[in-house]
Amino acid sequence: MALRRPPTKAELRRERMQAVVTYPVDWLEERSGLVGGIRYFLFRNVPGDINWMQTLGSATLTAFVVQATTGVILAMYYKPTPKDAYSSIQNITDHVTLGWLVRGMHKWGASVFIILMFLHMGRVFLFSAYKYPRELNWIVGVLLLAMGMMEGFTGYLLPWDQTAYWASVVGINLNGTAPFLGPWLAQFLRGGQEIGADTLTRFYSIHMLVIPGAIIGLITLHLYLVVRLGVTSPPWSKEAAGAERPEEPSTLRKGLIPAEPGGSE
Amino acid sequence: MEPSKHGPNGPSPTLWPAGFAVGIAVLLVGLIVDPAVISSIGAVIAILFGALWVRDATAELRGHPAPVEPETRELRAAAAAVQAPPSSSTPRFARSKFLEFSTLGLGGVIGGLVTVPIAGFAVLPPFLGQKRHETDLGPLTAFPEGKWFIATFMTDPKEGEVSRRTAFVRNNGVAGNVPSFTIISNRCAHLGCPVQANGPTGAILGEPNVVEHTANGQILLRPVVPAGFGCPCHGGQYDTEGNRTAGPPVRALDRYSFDIKNGHVILLSTFSVSHVDGTGAQAKIFKYKQAGPGEHVDGPEQWLYPLQPPHH
Numbered sequence: 387m388a389l390r391r392p393p394t395k396a397e398l399r400r401e402r403m404q405a406v407v408t409y410p411v412d413w414l415e416e417r418s419g420l421v422g423g424i425r426y427f428l429f430r431n432v433p434g435d436i437n438w439m440q441t442l443g444s445a446t447l448t449a450f451v452v453q454a455t456t457g458v459i460l461a462m463y464y465k466p467t468p469k470d471a472y473s474s475i476q477n478i479t480d481h482v483t484l485g486w487l488v489r490g491m492h493k494w495g496a497s498v499f500i501i502l503m504f505l506h507m508g509r510v511f512l513f514s515a516y517k518y519p520r521e522l523n524w525i526v527g528v529l530l531l532a533m534g535m536m537e538g539f540t541g542y543l544l545p546w547d548q549t550a551y552w553a554s555v556v557g558i559n560l561n562g563t564a565p566f567l568g569p570w571l572a573q574f575l576r577g578g579q580e581i582g583a584d585t586l587t588r589f590y591s592i593h594m595l596v597i598p599g600a601i602i603g604l605i606t607l608h609l610y611l612v613v614r615l616g617v618t619s620p621p622w623s624k625e626a627a628g629a630e631r632p633e634e635p636s637t638l639r640k641g642l643i644p645a646e647p648g649g650s651e
Numbered sequence: 652m653e654p655s656k657h658g659p660n661g662p663s664p665t666l667w668p669a670g671f672a673v674g675i676a677v678l679l680v681g682l683i684v685d686p687a688v689i690s691s692i693g694a695v696i697a698i699l700f701g702a703l704w705v706r707d708a709t710a711e712l713r714g715h716p717a718p719v720e721p722e723t724r725e726l727r728a729a730a731a732a733v734q735a736p737p738s739s740s741t742p743r744f745a746r747s748k749f750l751e752f753s754t755l756g757l758g759g760v761i762g763g764l765v766t767v768p769i770a771g772f773a774v775l776p777p778f779l780g781q782k783r784h785e786t787d788l789g790p791l792t793a794f795p796e797g798k799w800f801i802a803t804f805m806t807d808p809k810e811g812e813v814s815r816r817t818a819f820v821r822n823n824g825v826a827g828n829v830p831s832f833t834i835i836s837n838r839c840a841h842l843g844c845p846v847q848a849n850g851p852t853g854a855i856l857g858e859p860n861v862v863e864h865t866a867n868g869q870i871l872l873r874p875v876v877p878a879g880f881g882c883p884c885h886g887g888q889y890d891t892e893g894n895r896t897a898g899p900p901v902r903a904l905d906r907y908s909f910d911i912k913n914g915h916v917i918l919l920s921t922f923s924v925s926h927v928d929g930t931g932a933q934a935k936i937f938k939y940k941q942a943g944p945g946e947h948v949d950g951p952e953q954w955l956y957p958l959q960p961p962h963h
Contacts, residue, residue, distance in 0.1 A: 468813040552844060556884065559843040563945035565955040570778075572943055573960040577777045580806075582813050584777075 426613075433619040439513070440617060442506040449499040450601065453537075456492040457594055464544065466590040468583050471546035496538060503531050514626070515618040523611040526604055533601045540593035546586065554589070555581060665707055670700030778961050782807070784814075785910075786918040789863030789870050791830065794822040794916065799891075800861070800872040801848055804918075808868045818907055818918065819848060819880065820872075826932035833931065834907040835880070835893045836921050840900040843944040844884035848877040865915070880904065892927040892934060901947050903927055906936065920962075925949040 393401070415421040463482055465474040478485040507527060510516050516524035543554040558581070562572030577584030619625040674697030681689030784806040794800065800820045807814040816836075823831035837846045852875045853860065861872040879896065880889040888897040893904030903924040910917045923942045928935040939948035946956045 468811060552884070556842045556844060559944045562943040563842075566957065569943050569946065569956060570958075570960050573777050574774065579781050579960075579962055580814070582810055 427609075430613065430616075432617045433623065433625055435619055435623045435625070436617060437620050439509045439620075442502060442509050443612075446499065446502040446506050447605065449495055449502050450605070452491060452495045453499055454598060456488050456495065457598070459488055460492055461594055464590075466544070466587050468546065468586060471544065471586060475545050496541060500534055500538060503534050507531065513618055513621055520611070520615050520618070523608060523615065526608045526611065530601060530604050530608065533597050533604065537593060537597050537601075540589040540597070543586065543589045544593065551581070554585070665704070667700050667704035667707055671697055671704055674698070674700055781961060783920065784918075786816075786867050787865035787870075788820065788916040788918060789861075789865055789872070791822075791911065791914050791916060793861055793863055793872060794820060794832070796822045796824045798822065799848070799850075799875045799877055801852065801875050803871045803873075804867055806867070817845060819875075819877070820916075821931070823932035830911055831932035832909055832916065833892070833934070834909055834918065836905040836907060837880070838905060838921075838944060839882040839884065839887050840895065840902045840904055840923075840944055841882060841885055841887045841898070844882050846880045846882045846887070846889065846904065848875045849879045849881050849888075850875050850877040892930055893924060894926050901945060901952070902949070905941070923948050 411421055460478065463474060463478045463485065465471060475489070478489050480486070510524065510527070539554075539557055542557075543550050558572050558575050561575060562568045564571060573579060575585070575588070576582075577588045674693050674695070676693070678690050678693030678697060681691070681693050786804050786806055788802055788804065798821065801817060802820050803815060803817045805812070805814045806816055818837060819833075819835040821833045823833055825831065838844075839846045852873050856874055856876060858874040860874070863870040863872065877891055879891055880893070881887070882898070882900075886898045887895065887900040889900070889904050890896050893906065895901075895903055903926050905921045905923050907921050908919040910919060921941055923939040925937040925939060925948050927937065937949070940959060941962050942948050942956060942959060947953050
């Protein structure tokens with residue numbers, strides 16, 4: 387035990403620095419509880435034997451954040467009119483500084499987003515992570531998948547070149563062949579009986595406002611359910627959902643299994 | 652039923668959904684291989700296993716409770732006290748209830764007042780006030796009898812290139828006392844791609860293109876000798892009357908109705924055609940109201956599209 391001595395200059399400086407850093411954090415925490423909330427969200431207990439596969443969800447979220455960010459910037463240069471759409475895309479690619487990069491990120495990131503959604507879905511399926519009590523989160527995830535597909539469909543028209551135009555003609559008419567309401571759906575998507583300026587602005591609005599809003603809402607619900615219900619163990623784990631396990635205190639590891647008898651996750 | 656490995660709260664495993672899935676798979680395969688026999692077998696399997704599945708799943712509802720151990724909690728004294736019957740001095744309609752209902756009601760009214768016009772604005776414009784276009788293709792003399800032309804034109808020059816359309820036009824001569832034209836839309840009856848004429852045009856044919864200047868701006872007429880029409884997207888093929896000869900289209904090509912005004916050929920709206928018997932001026936055209944690509948207009952499949960959205 388060292389004797390109590392007056393703090394050195396260096397120690398005093400460090401204390402002051404700590405105070406400077408923690409003051410705003412404490413200020414925020416005292417008034418909002420946000421710091422604790424973020425800690426609660428990010429530093430949760432998860433099973434000890436989780437797997438790299440279980441990062442696919444976060445990867446998908448990251449891909450969505452990339453799409454949202456690059457999309458917002460692209461919207462600053464893109465002009466959704468039949469006359470200007472294609473030339474504004476060329477302008478972004480050829481003249482705006484780093485426009486080629488941001489447009490490329492958005493274009494290729496779109497495929498990455500869709501692929502990651504499917505991989506994440508496959509992981510959840512193969513790990514049986516959709517089973518009780520997580521069925522609702524599977525349903526929310528399916529809605530997110532549908533929203534992501536609609537993003538792909540509406541975004542495809544925006545470059546307004548021949549591929550975009552005819553792919554959208556075919557896509558809209560495919561919707562039109564749905565029984566009963568199909569023709570109405572197709573006319574709604576077109577914004578009239580023919581593809582024209584209204585179709586482009588309508589797809590633009592759906593692509594950058596309507597569906598992203600819905601996706602953000604659904605992701606919030608998705609994450610809420612993940613935090614509330616916790617993460618599943620892989621199927622080969624002793625703690626996998628549905629696995630039979632002896633009710634001995636020795637199996638209560640890291641406080642993950644509820645202590646009350648008869649409880650299962 | 653013996654306790655399953657899914658724990659006391661989970662459902663017991665069942666094979667019925669798997670059988671149901673097999674039935675659906677057989678049904679779908681049968682649609683391709685043999686709709687009459689294989690599909691029926693698939694349907695029977697699916698219905699049988701579906702019914703068993705439903706019976707199993709609704710056992711609880713129908714009064715055969717599944718063996719699930721009830722969860723129990725000790726009733727705390729405080730909770731028990733809350734459940735005491737309300738005293739007789741409670742007013743019949745509490746002030747808090749009134750405030751609750753009036754807040755919800757007012758909120759609902761305000762929400763409705765805002766939502767109804769917005770929803771109308773979002774949904775109605777595509778269906779109301781659709782413009783009707785008339786396109787002047789040029790004088791009758793530009794179309795020698797019996798010759799095919801690929802006509803490209805803008806239905807609405809103000810809208811620009813996005814309104815550009817293509818039609819295959821042939822003058823059939825005079826039928827009775829009126830000029831007869833075959834004017835086929837190039838929109839594929841499968842999914843709406845641009846159908847092309849299968850035949851020589853331009854330099855190969857050795858005939859010059861014709862340009863007419865009309866109220867609709869420049870009209871380009873390219874002479875062609877088509878053996879038929881074909882779609883580049885999914886391979887739909889049509890004969891020169893627009894009848895489907897191969898590929899995925901569900902009916903014949905749409906046609907334009909037309910009018911002759913001051914010696915000019917005027918294109919009006921399009922209409923759908925199930926099939927055409929005969930050719931040229933003697934053709935018997937089975938006309939239907941304009942339908943979208945891929946929609947059957949005849950046969951039992953037409954009942955899938957009972958109500959078409961308003962069209963010019």
